[in-house]
Amino acid sequence: MDTLSDQEYLQRQYRDSSNLSARAGLHTRFSTEEYPWFHWVFDHFDIPENGNVLELGCGTGLLWRQNLGRIPHGWRITLSDASQGMVHEAEQGLLHTDLKFTFEVVDAQLLPYRKHSFDAVIANHMLYHVPDLARTLSEIRRVLQPEGRLYATTVGLCHMAELRKVPRKLGIGTSDRSDQTVAQFNLDNGTGELAQWFAEVEVERRKGVLVVTEAAPLVEYVMSYTDLSDEEAVELHAYFDREIQLQGAFRITTESGIFKAINES
Numbered sequence: 063m064d065t066l067s068d069q070e071y072l073q074r075q076y077r078d079s080s081n082l083s084a085r086a087g088l089h090t091r092f093s094t095e096e097y098p099w100f101h102w103v104f105d106h107f108d109i110p111e112n113g114n115v116l117e118l119g120c121g122t123g124l125l126w127r128q129n130l131g132r133i134p135h136g137w138r139i140t141l142s143d144a145s146q147g148m149v150h151e152a153e154q155g156l157l158h159t160d161l162k163f164t165f166e167v168v169d170a171q172l173l174p175y176r177k178h179s180f181d182a183v184i185a186n187h188m189l190y191h192v193p194d195l196a197r198t199l200s201e202i203r204r205v206l207q208p209e210g211r212l213y214a215t216t217v218g219l220c221h222m223a224e225l226r227k228v229p230r231k232l233g234i235g236t237s238d239r240s241d242q243t244v245a246q247f248n249l250d251n252g253t254g255e256l257a258q259w260f261a262e263v264e265v266e267r268r269k270g271v272l273v274v275t276e277a278a279p280l281v282e283y284v285m286s287y288t289d290l291s292d293e294e295a296v297e298l299h300a301y302f303d304r305e306i307q308l309q310g311a312f313r314i315t316t317e318s319g320i321f322k323a324i325n326e327s
Contacts, residue, residue: 108211
């Protein structure tokens with residue numbers, strides 16, 4: 063089974079925000095993009111002023127925490143995740159707002175909502191995690207209003223390739239963790255997957271570069287998705303140190319994007 067849809071692995075990965083924070087932190091500190099990712103995602107939303115919104119795989123609620131001043135007070139927003147820990151952290155981070163948030167632990171493959179409950183569903187970097195993509199997309203279509211919209215973000219197959227190949231090159235780590243793919247749902251095959259369930263599927267890509275000048279955040283990123291011994295972590299740190307000294311920085315290509323799909327009337 064692909065590790066990105068291995069549910070036992072995912073429960074360990076996302077029981078709290080530590081692994082997610084290590085990955086997000088690398089992007090936040092070393093991205094050459096001036097415009098933040100979650101602002102860019104929010105820019106693509108076309109949701110009614112009094113819309114009912116569902117986010118699947120909300121994580122710690124960063125999408126909303128980083129766009130608080132832009133959220134219409136008429137929106138009713140359900141933040142959901144398969145991880146109780148993530149839902150708890152999202153709730154703690156948004157309790158102080160006067161916006162209409164609801165927080166729920168939810169299996170995206172079996173949504174506990176009535177037909178046509180939502181004007182928009184947001185799936186931010188999570189559709190490659192679900193064991194049954196077709197069932198999940200069917201459920202999303204069911205709970206969307208006619209003409210409702212799905213906003214699904216994902217990455218390209220070359221996303222972070224320069225970093226992900228290093229453990230394999232050194233022969234360290236757990237190979238099935240360090241060589242993860244997003245074969246199930248990515249920027250190249252996502253249009254075809256969504257077109258089976260939705261109308262008017264569009265995709266917009268965003269490419270960038272991380273220019274990393276410290277070894278420790280790179281090691282932390284790798285350790286967030288693969289198991290390393292203490293000796294392997296030291297070896298990895300030394301490798302990145304050498305590369306940074308030689309090249310001035312360790313450069314990583316990023317490729318993310320967003321799909322917009324409309325539910326048929």
